[in-house]
Amino acid sequence: MMDNVSVMTTFFLSGLPETMNYRRVLFFVTLLCYCLILLVNITLIVTIIMDKNLHEPMYILLCAFCMNGLYGTAGFYPKFLWDLLSPVHVISYSGCLIQAQVMYSFACSDLFILSVMAYDRYVAICRPLEYHSVMSKQRVIKLVCYSWMTPFCIIGTNIFLTSRLKLCSPYIARLFCVNWIIVKLACFPAETTLNGVIAYITIVIYVLHAFFIIWSYMYLIKTCVNSIENRFMQTCVPHLTSLLIFLVVTAFDVLSMRFGSKDLPQTLQNFVAIEFLVIPPLMNPLIYGFKLTKIRNRILRVIILKTNC
Secondary structure, eight states: OOOHHTTTTEEEEEOOOSTEEEEEEEEHHHHHHHHHHHHHHHHHHHHHHGGGGOSSSSHHHHHHHHHHHHHHHHHHHHHHHHHHHHHSOEEEHEEEEHHHHHHHHHHHHHHHHHHHHHHHHHHHHGGGHHHHTTTTTHHHHHHHHHHHHHHHHHHHHHHHHHSSSSOOOOOSSSOOOOEEEEHHBBGGGGGHHHHHHHHHHHHHHHHHHHHHHHHHHHHHHHHHOOOOOOHHHIIIIIHHHHHHHHHHHHHHHHHHHHHOTTTTOOOOOHHHHHHHHHHHHHHHHHHHHHHHHHHHHHHHHHHHHHHHO
């Protein structure tokens, strides 16, 4: 058996029931959802890139936020759509590790970018005279690079440690590959100690990110309570809404993965598992598109011009 596990090349994803009468309906609903995610995110990205008036730190961060959403969802939707039309749901060993790397580095990058957005709003509102020197375009671009590379390296470390394990089962009870579940398939639990330590360190790092963001907005709310200029409502509400959406869906996913009961219906487990790949990538661009005046006006202007043509 050990010889077999040492050359394991394929995983079977058992989160999707083998017999589903509504598979085609689910395929078209999923395809529609993915197309909407692509549409709203690409619209915001193109709008920000094309309009020089939007080449400001807040909008550059928003552009990176949407790009990250496209990156993360690309790791799930194409494979899931293929599985919905396929009688056997398999993924290669290397493909499984890459999928886990993409989706969880995406989630961590989202939280990192939200942290930078919170700091950006803090400087803009509490230290307005220093804003352009503190949040220069060069510094913002560096922060965006850090927000992508740091989570990629941290999650990559987790994935590398997982790749060293010998596994005793090729079955993953999920719609997609999850690093923590792959680790649980290890033949020798004693070998996973380092994986567990690094995983908990990773969780602590990003929980601290979340506390930093919450503290920042609490401070901003306190600062803006008596402000005549309602800048908090104009620029911070979209960020705060995105944060709350992200924290809720991520908390559900982490709690379900770590402490979830196997007695829960598979459909409910699947829904909880994919929330962070559906709700934030779809809702965030809509929230920013409707709430931020410059972006809303720019998009409406383009729509009116196209309609007149």
